[in-house]
Amino acid sequence: MQDMTHNEELKEIGYTIFPGFLDKHFINRLSKDLDVWIDYASDVRRKTGLGDVMEGVAHHVMGKDDSMADLVRMLPFDEVFREYFDGPYILNSFGGLKHVKGLSGDYTHVSNFHRDVRTYSSNLTLLINVLIMLEDFTVPNGATRVIPCSHKVEERPDDEELLARSKYLTGKAGTVVLFDSNLWHAASPNKSGETRRALTLTYSRPFIKPQMDYCKLVGNNFSSDPNVMQVIGFRSRIPQNHMDWYQPFEGRFYYLDQG
Numbered sequence: 001m002q003d004m005t006h007n008e009e010l011k012e013i014g015y016t017i018f019p020g021f022l023d024k025h026f027i028n029r030l031s032k033d034l035d036v037w038i039d040y041a042s043d044v045r046r047k048t049g050l051g052d053v054m055e056g057v058a059h060h061v062m063g064k065d066d067s068m069a070d071l072v073r074m075l076p077f078d079e080v081f082r083e084y085f086d087g088p089y090i091l092n093s094f095g096g097l098k099h100v101k102g103l104s105g106d107y108t109h110v111s112n113f114h115r116d117v118r119t120y121s122s123n124l125t126l127l128i129n130v131l132i133m134l135e136d137f138t139v140p141n142g143a144t145r146v147i148p149c150s151h152k153v154e155e156r157p158d159d160e161e162l163l164a165r166s167k168y169l170t171g172k173a174g175t176v177v178l179f180d181s182n183l184w185h186a187a188s189p190n191k192s193g194e195t196r197r198a199l200t201l202t203y204s205r206p207f208i209k210p211q212m213d214y215c216k217l218v219g220n221n222f223s224s225d226p227n228v229m230q231v232i233g234f235r236s237r238i239p240q241n242h243m244d245w246y247q248p249f250e251g252r253f254y255y256l257d258q259g
Helices: 006-012 022-046 067-073 076-085 157-164 214-218 226-232
Strands: 015-018 058-061 090-099 127-133 176-180 196-204
Touching: 006 015, 006 076, 006 176, 022 058, 022 067, 022 090, 022 196, 067 090, 067 226, 076 127, 090 226, 214 226
Parallel strands: none
Antiparallel strands: 015 176, 058 090, 090 196, 127 176, 127 196
């Protein structure tokens, strides 16, 4: 919206857009690495007996020294997030998808309007979504739809209102959208026959449990920047035993400044 800051847009309409945030070279790196992660995730699902469900989707694309790690190390939108949460935040989840027409194991639940938090909180922001367009998002190839301002009310809008008020988030590759996780949103059917790659991250307040133990996944040498390590969760860990718990201040797992 005109004359609003990004955080004002987040608070007022529930989302904000950064066109051309990533350059073409980095987009290409992310796209190639995403395909590798999708193949890896598919292999793991078959080994665990899940078969071809969630085809084209990779969860928790961390643990390698690749462009995904570089993206997290960039601390994208750090200033926006710290204002949004009014303090520190951590990585809660990091995944990606390649949306293609007619996938047999389509990730169908995301095509229904939903929120990404199960606990509604109107006064305390808990989680924020990051949608990174690695390819152009268009209506034919299934661009994400959102319901502006729907983060302000607890109840789900009825189907008629969802259809009437939904807005397509279209944009060029490299565009990034941040949106309040209370915002009702949905993927759209890809009717184009073209791929639509995207990365999806969430960040949360440090006391919210992340979906994966990213500290263990990336290790103690992930970055020399203490701010990056804090965002990974190294200042808000869970002690594993009594020796972890009974530590002097400098050796604590959860620090006082993490909320």
